[in-house]
Amino acid sequence: MKDFQIVGIGNAMVDILARCDDRFLAEAGVEKGIMQLIDMPRAVELYAKIGPAREVSGGSAANTIAVVAALGGRTAYVGKVKDDQLGQIFAHDMRAQGAVYETSFAARDAVDETGRCIVLVTPDGERSMNTYLGVTEFLEPSDIDPGQMAQAEWIYLEGYRFDGPDSHAAFAKAINATKGHGGKVSLTLSDPFCVERHRDAFRLMIREDVDLLFCNRAELLSMYRTEDFEGALAQAAAEVEILACTDSENGAHIVSAGERWDVPAMRVEIVDATGAGDAFAGAFLWGLVEGHPLDICGRMGCAAAGSVITHIGPRPEADLRALFLKHGLL
Amino acid sequence: MKDFQIVGIGNAMVDILARCDDRFLAEAGVEKGIMQLIDMPRAVELYAKIGPAREVSGGSAANTIAVVAALGGRTAYVGKVKDDQLGQIFAHDMRAQGAVYETSFAARDAVDETGRCIVLVTPDGERSMNTYLGVTEFLEPSDIDPGQMAQAEWIYLEGYRFDGPDSHAAFAKAINATKGHGGKVSLTLSDPFCVERHRDAFRLMIREDVDLLFCNRAELLSMYRTEDFEGALAQAAAEVEILACTDSENGAHIVSAGERWDVPAMRVEIVDATGAGDAFAGAFLWGLVEGHPLDICGRMGCAAAGSVITHIGPRPEADLRALFLKHGLL
Numbered sequence: 001m002k003d004f005q006i007v008g009i010g011n012a013m014v015d016i017l018a019r020c021d022d023r024f025l026a027e028a029g030v031e032k033g034i035m036q037l038i039d040m041p042r043a044v045e046l047y048a049k050i051g052p053a054r055e056v057s058g059g060s061a062a063n064t065i066a067v068v069a070a071l072g073g074r075t076a077y078v079g080k081v082k083d084d085q086l087g088q089i090f091a092h093d094m095r096a097q098g099a100v101y102e103t104s105f106a107a108r109d110a111v112d113e114t115g116r117c118i119v120l121v122t123p124d125g126e127r128s129m130n131t132y133l134g135v136t137e138f139l140e141p142s143d144i145d146p147g148q149m150a151q152a153e154w155i156y157l158e159g160y161r162f163d164g165p166d167s168h169a170a171f172a173k174a175i176n177a178t179k180g181h182g183g184k185v186s187l188t189l190s191d192p193f194c195v196e197r198h199r200d201a202f203r204l205m206i207r208e209d210v211d212l213l214f215c216n217r218a219e220l221l222s223m224y225r226t227e228d229f230e231g232a233l234a235q236a237a238a239e240v241e242i243l244a245c246t247d248s249e250n251g252a253h254i255v256s257a258g259e260r261w262d263v264p265a266m267r268v269e270i271v272d273a274t275g276a277g278d279a280f281a282g283a284f285l286w287g288l289v290e291g292h293p294l295d296i297c298g299r300m301g302c303a304a305a306g307s308v309i310t311h312i313g314p315r316p317e318a319d320l321r322a323l324f325l326k327h328g329l330l
Numbered sequence: 331m332k333d334f335q336i337v338g339i340g341n342a343m344v345d346i347l348a349r350c351d352d353r354f355l356a357e358a359g360v361e362k363g364i365m366q367l368i369d370m371p372r373a374v375e376l377y378a379k380i381g382p383a384r385e386v387s388g389g390s391a392a393n394t395i396a397v398v399a400a401l402g403g404r405t406a407y408v409g410k411v412k413d414d415q416l417g418q419i420f421a422h423d424m425r426a427q428g429a430v431y432e433t434s435f436a437a438r439d440a441v442d443e444t445g446r447c448i449v450l451v452t453p454d455g456e457r458s459m460n461t462y463l464g465v466t467e468f469l470e471p472s473d474i475d476p477g478q479m480a481q482a483e484w485i486y487l488e489g490y491r492f493d494g495p496d497s498h499a500a501f502a503k504a505i506n507a508t509k510g511h512g513g514k515v516s517l518t519l520s521d522p523f524c525v526e527r528h529r530d531a532f533r534l535m536i537r538e539d540v541d542l543l544f545c546n547r548a549e550l551l552s553m554y555r556t557e558d559f560e561g562a563l564a565q566a567a568a569e570v571e572i573l574a575c576t577d578s579e580n581g582a583h584i585v586s587a588g589e590r591w592d593v594p595a596m597r598v599e600i601v602d603a604t605g606a607g608d609a610f611a612g613a614f615l616w617g618l619v620e621g622h623p624l625d626i627c628g629r630m631g632c633a634a635a636g637s638v639i640t641h642i643g644p645r646p647e648a649d650l651r652a653l654f655l656k657h658g659l660l
Contacts, residue, residue, distance in 0.1 A: 047422060048422070050426065051426045051427070052387070052396070052422075052423040052426045052427050052645065053419075053422070053423065053426070054384055054385065054386045054643065055384065055385040055386070055419060056384045056385070057382070066382070084414075084415055085414055085415040085416050085443070085444075086415050089383075089385060092377060092378070092382075092383070093382040093383065096380065096381045096382045096383070097381070097382050113415070114415075313384065315382070
């Protein structure tokens with residue numbers, strides 16, 4: 001048995017969550033519903049404009065790994081923070097959830113700080129993310145422990161992590177170490193604009209290395225530069241062993257080996273969509289490594305996503321096992 | 331018209347909120363339901379034991395002032411943080427809520443950090459607080475701006491702030507500047523063990539300077555070293571112009587000039603009691619300076635307290651004006 005069922009690699013950051021209305025987004029120059037990269041001066045400017053906030057550990061793959069850990073999975077996370085107060089918060093929350101987290105801190109005298117994401121939540125529950133990457137941009141190959149990757153049944157790569165000077169090399173190192181020991185590779189496309197920035201690299205990796213692809217409708221369409229959703233689903237499904245495409249209120253579409261399952265979304269009142277896709281991926285992966293059928297994995301994903309969007313913050317607060325039991329998934 | 335209706339002085343800190351059960355409290359050596367002071371090594375040790383947490387600005391008087399600001403009151407806060415990430419969070423949240431906050435930061439090279447409170451919330455909604463004061467312990471007379479105090483209709487003094495080498499002198503300076511310009515003084519007793527530590531100082535200040543006293547049942551009994559609640563109420567009421575004593579599910583008892591109002595508590599499901607007393611004081615003070623009758627002030631206080639205990643975190647998330655309107659208080 002390998003030490004880890006899933007090892008995630010991504011941008012480690014703390015979320016700063018605040019509510020606002022659509023007018024505020026327009027006046028502050030924030031594009032709604034996507035992740036936009038910002039520098040520190042912009043982060044300071046935007047932070048000064050937003051209302052009272054709360055801080056919780058975030059980061060897309062980190063949220064996913066937190067779900068795996070919360071479900072009792074053997075899991076680890078790789079992502080860089082600094083040895084500052086926000087970095088300590090991130091590290092604490094990851095370990096307290098039960099994930100192994102051993103990435104070395106960026107030094108205290110580093111110019112940049114721990115990454116943060118100013119998440120603005122509008123009354124419709126949509127989240128608009130403003131990400132200062134900080135030190136997490138500088139995750140490099142030396143941060144990847146090949147021994148840990150060799151001990152992973154699956155690695156989970158965050159598309160956002162393609163933004164960064166040494167990230168492609170770090171991913172390549174992780175993939176080689178994992179595949180060299182019989183492990184498998186999953187990837188999330190993260191965001192349609194992230195796909196715009198890295199389309200060629202994503203497509204190459206998907207064709208050559210990815211066994212399980214997570215995406216949502218907008219990301220998939222962006223990937224194949226098309227408006228034909230069914231065509232894009234078919235194209236992606238032909239390139240990977242398992243495709244898991246979330247589709248907001250339409251739930252998720254799982255395609256594998258010529259079979260397809262359309263899984264319905266949970267009917268809940270959306271308070272904050274932050275972390276919905278991350279929670280879906282975490283629950284899906286956990287179901288997969290625990291040997292559940294793919295449609296059940298999809299239903300677990302939708303249940304976890306439905307849980308996380310009923311409250312402010314990107315990580316589930318409910319007991320997910322109890323939720324799965326309630327819905328007959330366990 | 332004075333610039334400020336209420337200026338609060340207290341311990342500025344960020345809350346680290348996590349859930350746990352009673353067994354955890356016992357095993358971690360945390361006394362349930364009270365505020366206990368801890369040093370940095372203990373803070374590090376306890377933090378390593380607790381589960382995933384969330385960070386929100388706290389501090390008792392700061393929470394009270396946040397309520398006044400949220401209601402649209404003209405208000406300011408005095409309390410010390412460091413120029414570190416937690417300090418920036420505290421300052422942002424205070425200003426973003428609409429309060430004036432101009433206390434100078436402790437220097438970056440100070441040995442201590444911004445204060446924090448590890449708040450452990452048990453399933454019964456009770457909160458057990460573990461406070462590392464950090465730099466907030468060192469608020470001193472030079473941090474009190476007599477010009478600001480002269481511009482205060484009321485000042486609001488936090489009993490917790492009696493822990494600290496120069497705090498009594500700082501309070502004396504604030505009281506003199508306020509009273510010298512016709513302003514009034516309110517005080518909260520904060521915590522029964524805080525009363526134990528500072529009973530004589532509290533009693534002297536109440537007799538000589540306090541116009542409005544906030545407390546709860548346990549604090550009042552501790553103050554007069556008695557089990558006779560009615561007797562303690564009468565004794566306190568004889569020493570101040572207005573007494574506002576909260577009494578958990580029994581609501582609050584308001585006594586002034588020989589009149590008494592027993593105000594019922596809101597019937598809500600308690601998720602987290604953190605900040606209930608702070609919210610009561612903020613809403614009560616706002617009602618008072620806006621000219622509402624004392625029984626209405628008490629009802630506003632109970633409504634605000636009832637709102638804040640329905641969610642994790644010490645500051646109200648609901649629209650308090652809307653809540654007051656719904657209950658016929660505005």
